[in-house]
Amino acid sequence: MEHAYRLGIDAGGTFTDFVVANRATGEVKLFKALSTPSDPTRAIENGLRLIADDLGVSPSDVVSDCDLCVNGTTVGLNALITHRGGKTGLICTAGHEDSIEIRNGHKEDGYRYDPEYPAATMLVPRYLRKGVRERVISDGSIRMPMNEDDVREACRLFLKEGIETVAISFVWSVLNAKHERRAAEIVREMMPDAILTVGSDLYPQVREYTRTSTAVTNAYLAPVMRRYVTAVDSYFRALGARQPVRYFQSNGGLAIGQAMTDRSVYAINSGPASAPQAGLFAGAPFGKDNVITVDMGGTSFDITLTRNGQTNLNKNIDFLRYRIGVPMIQVETLGAGGGSIGWIDSLGLLQVGPQSAGSEPGPACYGRGGTEPTTSDANLVLGYLNPDGLLGGKLPLDLEKARRAVATIADPLNISIEQAAYGMFTIVNNNMVNGIRRVSVERGYDPRDFVLVGAGGATAAHITALAREMGIDTIILPKLASGLCAFGQIISDVKYNYMATAPLRLDNAAACDRIEQLFEEIEAQGIAHLKADGFPGTLIEVQRSLEMRYVGQVHECTVDIPNFKINEQSIDQVKNAFHARHEELYTYAERHSMVEVVNIESTIYGRIEKPKAPKLHDTGGLQEALKGHRNAVFDASGTPKPTPVYNGAALGVGVAVAGPAIIEEVTTTIVIEPGWAATLHESGSYLLVRQD
Incomplete structure (x- = not known):
């Protein structure tokens, strides 16, 4: 059966946005409902009622006629911010119970030398971190067999304390996971109702502190995400959904509900992670793939940067004071919104x-x-x-x-x-400009080489002021700006990241064979996962990357490579890609130095058919769209000046509006400062260009 619609839902701190795309015509409609943090499904119910009333059908008809329902949620993020996750226990190698508190001796940038800066709140209190006598060493061999009684003792304590979720993370488990897997078996046997996170499964990469912190954060969020996913899935099934609900991940792709429960850490930045995809879509009709997307909602201001069509991914970062290892779209978030x-x-x-x-x-x-x-x-x-x-x-x-x-x-x-x-x-505005500088100037990018794409309901009132301060002379502002992240969700693909540790020097054939073997193993897992989800092989795509460094360096850099077989004949391509990336990041390369791989990663995509692009045919002129004049202030004197106000729905394609002016769309208001002009493009976006 051919489905008529595709639905995207983006739950923000103030509003929950709903985007419905007609797959045949490309028409896109945007709806908003106030968010209900105490019960997020209530906002979804209210939004679906708005959609149903507009389409003249029932909410059940809307859902059953969707080929895809996508949900981006702040539930995981809010749980981490407010410390309202599940009651968590940690099982780790004896002697490493305090690694998440020692934090590699690191204090956040800006507070490194501040003795009064408070310690981060621990997601697992000290008495619920239980050490297990075991030891795997750096070559993967077992120095000390695991003491199973220690695991059972930990489980007895957890049962007594009402623990609902458990993280397991042992030293060097990424090279030999035997002890972690046996510990997991014991936990499942003694605590069958507990949610379990195994560090070497979730984040199989070198760096014990990062792996443990990631596992703990995942475990902490898992009960919250399980309750949310269960409620949303049940609600949509009751309405007659014929496809499983997809959830947007912080890596920029979709996942089914079970994956979001198992990998709850991927839900942290679920909402804003779709902005780059939407920004590229908005920029495509103008031939722009250097895009800074800014999203000002009611509570926060999110910034992402995409260069040459590629959005930066973060790994191994401190997010809300917790070290997260898994890939996340690089989002700069500020407390700057309409409600600030x-x-x-x-x-x-x-x-x-x-x-x-x-x-x-x-x-x-x-x-x-x-x-x-x-x-x-x-x-x-x-x-x-x-x-x-x-x-x-x-x-x-x-x-x-x-x-x-x-x-x-x-x-x-x-x-x-x-x-x-x-x-x-x-x-x-100054607060937001400082955030834009952090993702651009402070990372070596000249913002004048980018276009600014506006998202979020509040952004359009500020965007010409932001561009002026940044020296950016081109702005793209979609009519769907206030729901652009929800739109980004419905044009995104299913995406999973699979990782492995490969501490190998690239100086022999055995190293090449081992790296290729690991790539094939993790890619087989991802491909099997997507095939089980209904994707044929023709819609599955694999992208590879390696974390590499010169021997003796402390930190590595991520190098993307084509999906070719790694062997003695192709290894020079890998090395050359590393040298080029190192030179791009640090201005030099040591081509005579030995290169080593630390970790590998494969990103597995399940490609989803995109809805047809919308195309406007509006023909109204300036006078037809003019609603009147309103006093508005454009400088520090506070002196109001009569300013023309236009109805965006009546404004025709190709008509230019010179500032100062205000264009009112249903879900956003565009403030055009003096010295700027806006023209509506047939793609449904306004192109704002500096005139002075």
Whole structure:
């Protein structure tokens, strides 16, 4: 049966976005419902009701007529932020119970020499970290057999303490996993209801601390993700879903629910990880593949950078103070959103964020009990937002309440309400610009070589100001900007990462054979997984990479290679790829030095048919789209100026709108500063170009 629709759901801190694509026509519709953090499935239910009402069918008809339902969720991230994961126990090599607390002796950058900086909260308290007498050494041989009584003693304690999830991580288990596997058998025997994470299965890479921390984080999130996935899967099955729900992973691909439960650590950055894919899609009609995608929602501001069509992946990083080894799309996240709260610090200086009003109670202008001044209140005071309300009037705004909230900033500073609002606008922009610099300038990229793609409902009010500060002269702003991450989900593929450790010097044929053997083993696992999921071999694609270094170096770099057989004839290609990558990263290469491999990784894709690209045929001119004029502020003087306001739905393809101007779409408002002009393209995106 041919399905009519594809559904993407992106649960944010304030709104949950829903994108429905008509697979035949390419028409895409966007819907929003307030997020319900206490019960995320309630927001999904509310959103599906909106979709059903618009299409004139039942929620069951919508779901049953989808070839794919994709869910991006902040459940895992929120659990880590609020420390509300499962009660976790750790079984590790005796003497290594404190490795997650010692943390390689590392303090986060910026706090390395600060003796008063507090220690990270441990996800497993000390008394629930149980050491087991065993020892595998660095050549993979067993120095000391595992003491099974130690494992059983740990299980008895865990049962007594009500542990619901267990992580196992032994030293050098990546070279010989026999002890970890036997320990896992004992845990399953004694604790059949516990969720189990085995370090050498989840993250089979050299670096014991990273592996243990990743396993602990995964175990900690697993109960939360299991409950969420179970609830969502059950809800969609009850509505008649004919395909399993897919969940978006922080590696930039889709996975089935079972995979998200087993690999819960991949859910941490689920939502913003789809932004690069959506950014590339938006840039394609303009021939742009150097893209910085920025997403300002109600709570946070997320930034990703894609160069030559490739998005950076992070591995072995500290995320929310926990070391995570598995690949994650490189996302810079700031506490800067529409709900970010303005306040005056002890020095009498105006600050904005990172505190947020969220969706409950929300900004003061929402009229839901919020009284503190937020970015949205400032934007309403500045005239950027329609005082009649957002979402086509479905979300009323109260200008008087916004002014009263901003007055709590203005009065102590002895400035006008408009000046205080513009000050908040400027400060939150500076915070976001600093984040963009971190993903670009501080990593060796010139932001002027990129286009800025706007995502998120609040971004369009700030984006020309951000581009101006960064020296970027081209902006792409899709009509779907406020739901762009949800759209990114429905054009993404299923993706799994498989890893192995291969500490080998590339100086003999045996090393080549061993690396090729490991690649074939892990790729066979991934291919079998996708075939079981219904993917034919023609839709499965494999990409290889190696972590390599010169002998004697402490850190390695990741090198992507074509998918060829590694042997004595092709090994020079691998070495040359490493030299080139090393030179790109560090400006030099030592081609005379011995090269060694540390880890290998295969990324296995299950390619999914993409919905047809939308194409607009709007023909309205400027006068037809003009709604009137509204006073808006564009400088620090706080002086309002009459500014034309256009209805985006009535604006025709190819019509240019010169700033200062405001374009109102149903789910976002585009503020065009003086010196910029916007033109609607047939692909459904506005192209904003600097004129001065």
